Amino acid sequence: MAQKQSAPDATRRSERSRRAIYDAALALVVEVGYPKTTIEGIAARAGVGKQTIYRWWASKADVLLEAFLDLGERAARAAGASGRAAYALPDTGDLAADLKLVLRATVDELRDPAFEAPSRALAAEGVVNEEVGRRFVAELLEPSLRLYVDRLRSAQEAGHVRADVDPRIALELFVSPLAQRWLQRTGPLTHEYTDTLVDYALNGLAPR
Amino acid sequence: MAQKQSAPDATRRSERSRRAIYDAALALVVEVGYPKTTIEGIAARAGVGKQTIYRWWASKADVLLEAFLDLGERAARAAGASGRAAYALPDTGDLAADLKLVLRATVDELRDPAFEAPSRALAAEGVVNEEVGRRFVAELLEPSLRLYVDRLRSAQEAGHVRADVDPRIALELFVSPLAQRWLQRTGPLTHEYTDTLVDYALNGLAPR
Amino acid sequence: MAQKQSAPDATRRSERSRRAIYDAALALVVEVGYPKTTIEGIAARAGVGKQTIYRWWASKADVLLEAFLDLGERAARAAGASGRAAYALPDTGDLAADLKLVLRATVDELRDPAFEAPSRALAAEGVVNEEVGRRFVAELLEPSLRLYVDRLRSAQEAGHVRADVDPRIALELFVSPLAQRWLQRTGPLTHEYTDTLVDYALNGLAPR
Amino acid sequence: MAQKQSAPDATRRSERSRRAIYDAALALVVEVGYPKTTIEGIAARAGVGKQTIYRWWASKADVLLEAFLDLGERAARAAGASGRAAYALPDTGDLAADLKLVLRATVDELRDPAFEAPSRALAAEGVVNEEVGRRFVAELLEPSLRLYVDRLRSAQEAGHVRADVDPRIALELFVSPLAQRWLQRTGPLTHEYTDTLVDYALNGLAPR
DNA sequence: GACTAAGCGAGACGGTACGTCGGGTCTTTGT
DNA sequence: ACAAAGACCCGACGTACCGTCTCGCTTAGTC
Numbered sequence: 001m002a003q004k005q006s007a008p009d010a011t012r013r014s015e016r017s018r019r020a021i022y023d024a025a026l027a028l029v030v031e032v033g034y035p036k037t038t039i040e041g042i043a044a045r046a047g048v049g050k051q052t053i054y055r056w057w058a059s060k061a062d063v064l065l066e067a068f069l070d071l072g073e074r075a076a077r078a079a080g081a082s083g084r085a086a087y088a089l090p091d092t093g094d095l096a097a098d099l100k101l102v103l104r105a106t107v108d109e110l111r112d113p114a115f116e117a118p119s120r121a122l123a124a125e126g127v128v129n130e131e132v133g134r135r136f137v138a139e140l141l142e143p144s145l146r147l148y149v150d151r152l153r154s155a156q157e158a159g160h161v162r163a164d165v166d167p168r169i170a171l172e173l174f175v176s177p178l179a180q181r182w183l184q185r186t187g188p189l190t191h192e193y194t195d196t197l198v199d200y201a202l203n204g205l206a207p208r
Numbered sequence: 209m210a211q212k213q214s215a216p217d218a219t220r221r222s223e224r225s226r227r228a229i230y231d232a233a234l235a236l237v238v239e240v241g242y243p244k245t246t247i248e249g250i251a252a253r254a255g256v257g258k259q260t261i262y263r264w265w266a267s268k269a270d271v272l273l274e275a276f277l278d279l280g281e282r283a284a285r286a287a288g289a290s291g292r293a294a295y296a297l298p299d300t301g302d303l304a305a306d307l308k309l310v311l312r313a314t315v316d317e318l319r320d321p322a323f324e325a326p327s328r329a330l331a332a333e334g335v336v337n338e339e340v341g342r343r344f345v346a347e348l349l350e351p352s353l354r355l356y357v358d359r360l361r362s363a364q365e366a367g368h369v370r371a372d373v374d375p376r377i378a379l380e381l382f383v384s385p386l387a388q389r390w391l392q393r394t395g396p397l398t399h400e401y402t403d404t405l406v407d408y409a410l411n412g413l414a415p416r
Numbered sequence: 417m418a419q420k421q422s423a424p425d426a427t428r429r430s431e432r433s434r435r436a437i438y439d440a441a442l443a444l445v446v447e448v449g450y451p452k453t454t455i456e457g458i459a460a461r462a463g464v465g466k467q468t469i470y471r472w473w474a475s476k477a478d479v480l481l482e483a484f485l486d487l488g489e490r491a492a493r494a495a496g497a498s499g500r501a502a503y504a505l506p507d508t509g510d511l512a513a514d515l516k517l518v519l520r521a522t523v524d525e526l527r528d529p530a531f532e533a534p535s536r537a538l539a540a541e542g543v544v545n546e547e548v549g550r551r552f553v554a555e556l557l558e559p560s561l562r563l564y565v566d567r568l569r570s571a572q573e574a575g576h577v578r579a580d581v582d583p584r585i586a587l588e589l590f591v592s593p594l595a596q597r598w599l600q601r602t603g604p605l606t607h608e609y610t611d612t613l614v615d616y617a618l619n620g621l622a623p624r
Numbered sequence: 625m626a627q628k629q630s631a632p633d634a635t636r637r638s639e640r641s642r643r644a645i646y647d648a649a650l651a652l653v654v655e656v657g658y659p660k661t662t663i664e665g666i667a668a669r670a671g672v673g674k675q676t677i678y679r680w681w682a683s684k685a686d687v688l689l690e691a692f693l694d695l696g697e698r699a700a701r702a703a704g705a706s707g708r709a710a711y712a713l714p715d716t717g718d719l720a721a722d723l724k725l726v727l728r729a730t731v732d733e734l735r736d737p738a739f740e741a742p743s744r745a746l747a748a749e750g751v752v753n754e755e756v757g758r759r760f761v762a763e764l765l766e767p768s769l770r771l772y773v774d775r776l777r778s779a780q781e782a783g784h785v786r787a788d789v790d791p792r793i794a795l796e797l798f799v800s801p802l803a804q805r806w807l808q809r810t811g812p813l814t815h816e817y818t819d820t821l822v823d824y825a826l827n828g829l830a831p832r
Numbered sequence: 833g834a835c836t837a838a839g840c841g842a843g844a845c846g847g848t849a850c851g852t853c854g855g856g857t858c859t860t861t862g863t
Numbered sequence: 864a865c866a867a868a869g870a871c872c873c874g875a876c877g878t879a880c881c882g883t884c885t886c887g888c889t890t891a892g893t894c
Contacts (some may be wrong), residue, residue, distance in 0.1 A: 137394055184334060193377070225867095252881080258869085466843085471839080475847095578830070596803050600757060636859080
């Protein structure tokens with residue numbers, strides 16, 4: 001039951017410092033970029049001792065991951081407060097239309113610098129650092145992908161998608177191309193592009 | 209007409225040092241990982257002065273990119289010497305079979321540590337560093353993707369793929385999911401998986 | 417009439433903690449040396465909160481000074497319990513013999529690590545820190561020196577020392593050389609050496 | 625033949641940096657005191673990287689010791705340039721007068737802050753750190769003491785000091801009291817005081 | 833016998849300095 | 864003129880302590 005050298009007492013933790021560190025980390029990544037964001041810089045900007053960061057997080061990536069998750073939660077709470085929680089994709093019965101809508105929204109979000117900078121940084125770190133990568137996928141990516149699985153299942157029940165199709169793989173036909181274009185800049189991210197992806201992919205998944 | 213600090217005379221460049229630097233860079237990335245691969249470390253391992261690296265390359269990523277390109281060229285030359293150059297995908301007339309074959313080979317290659325470590329490192333760097341990303345895509349990724357475009361065009365001429373399909377987008381239906389699973393570890397990389405991708409995708413692209 | 421941060425109530429002070437802190441401080445100075453003895457270390461070893469130290473003492477040197485004084489008192493009490501209190505130097509009428517005896521005993525004491533480590537530490541601190549230096553001299557050194565003054569006065573009355581000699585200065589002729597050899601390691605500390613000092617000092621260097 | 629981790633090449637050493645470090649160290653010790661003089665502070669003030677200090681010196685005390693030795697050499701060279709080298713004490717034939725003169729000069733020097741601050745710091749460090757203490761004595765103290773030995777020998781030859789007296793010990797009768805008063809502040813440092821010391825030491829305390 | 837109010841162990845906190853690593857520049861010495 | 868070597872200035876690393884500041888918990892002394 002090994003602990004990381006005499007684990008600190010979480011009940012005594014300063015909420016104030018945590019918030020300040022999240023804010024500083026996100027701001028710095030946006031302003032100067034991930035590589036030039038340093039723990040020292042985060043601490044200075046947050047008005048916090050370095051040790052307070054090292055006490056609660058294992059690495060720069062770890063800080064940013066939590067900060068980004070927190071950002072997402074706050075955004076979700078803000079959205080949820082206004083009545084709607086994004087726990088499911090829209091389901092109007094028209095699969096193609098629903099997917100196009102969601103993917104267009106995703107494209108827009110990927111362009112928001114406040115989201116782009118940290119998520120790109122985390123994605124990059126995750127490519128090379130397996131531990132971070134696993135957390136990134138498990139805590140950020142998978143929850144979203146699961147929504148697609150649900151929507152595709154519903155479509156299968158409605159007979160709009162072939163029953164023998166594995167939704168977890170099917171979703172990659174339109175999600176992965178978008179992800180790759182974004183991550184690797186292999187092509188422009190436009191609404192027309194995602195519409196096309198949905199068209200191409202659904203033709204393959206729809207029953208004849 | 210400012211040059212980057214009195215541009216060095218390339219004709220006097222030491223081929224010996226270049227080779228040693230490439231080898232050292234690739235070896236270190238495999239052995240200790242990209243983040244712990246340092247310019248000092250490369251220089252020391254290559255038995256070369258640091259300045260020799262700074263004279264000819266702009267950054268660690270730059271060194272590795274060239275080293276990796278060189279590795280590819282050497283591999284291609286070795287393959288080419290044995291008679292066959294991979295300037296085109298196989299074209300037996302059976303598109304699905306050809307794609308499955310190539311993707312299976314790609315899966316195998318992606319698992320070879322000598323290729324995986326540096327290409328993963330470069331991909332990661334490219335995500336966060338636009339300059340590197342552009343070169344990575346242009347010099348490593350696009351040449352391969354163009355082969356898929358060619359093969360899909362040929363299939364269109366043969367009437368196996370709808371004429372109104374854009375091959376550059378179509379190829380992403382099976383290439384991008386593979387890329388994402390590899391980069392982000394969102395799922396296992398198996399031959400069955402790529403076979404499934406091809407099946408799902410081609411159904412959508414094939415004429416009815 | 418400002419007091420140092422709302423002076424603590426000494427009547428409520430924990431005797432247990434004070435003892436533990438003294439013991440820990442002295443033990444640490446012996447074991448790891450003065451520079452590596454830290455307030456945190458003392459607190460941890462004494463099983464005491466850091467604040468308990470900061471509440472009652474102004475500095476590491478302050479703790480050690482009191483701890484050492486306490487050690488001296490305990491030693492004196494132990495000696496006193498056995499009947500004899502060292503409130504005066506021996507006075508057999510033979511000044512040279514008495515001084516030699518006392519200085520030999522001093523040499524032996526200076527070699528006892530339990531005394532050497534803390535007193536050396538305090539002396540060093542006192543050299544550079546005037547406040548500590550003054551307390552060290554006033555509370556530890558002067559009381560001993562006064563005994564020499566008394567003994568020399570007695571010798572003057574007996575006509576063994578010239579009447580015009582200032583005893584406070586005279587005592588330095590044999591005490592200071594010993595002190596310097598000890599503090600600065602300018603030479604070996606032996607019984608022969610202190611005997612010689614007494615001879616030289618009492619008789620002078622010039623021929624009669 | 626163990627070296628301290630791949631010893632640096634002294635021939636490539638920057639004289640400029642060395643000078644700047646000496647100056648900064650001495651200035652800081654005078655201005656803020658030894659304990660608040662930090663390696664980081666020295667480096668900053670000298671306009672030098674910390675590593676340049678760590679490369680050539682083992683500790684703060686080591687830097688200061690060399691800086692102080694260098695200061696002494698420069699002072700000696702300045703004095704030597706004006707014709708007189710202090711390689712010997714004055715020898716007018718009158719031992720008492722010569723000693724009084726020299727000790728009065730010593731008292732004046734001990735009061736010069738530019739000398740006092742660093743030498744006090746080194747003395748303090750030497751009390752607690754044997755390695756530093758030995759170097760301090762060997763390189764700073766002993767050379768001076770040797771001059772007293774020489775002068776006393778000369779006095780012995782002239783019959784002004786008893787032949788059976790050990791000069792190395794005899795000198796401590798007037799030098800050590802001065803040293804202790806200075807180091808430990810056990811009394812005021814005045815010319816009268818040192819005069820008295822010489823009188824007592826040369827003539828002894830006992831009546832003739 | 834309950835109610836303050838302090839001292840206390842514990843340890844998180846904002847800081848400063850530590851000693852090390854590596855980045856990128858510059859200089860020296862071959863070759 | 865490039866190259867090996869490595870000293871240099873600099874900035875960040877992760878750690879150790881500093882001295883301050885809450886947190887419960889115990890322990891008197893007061894109502």
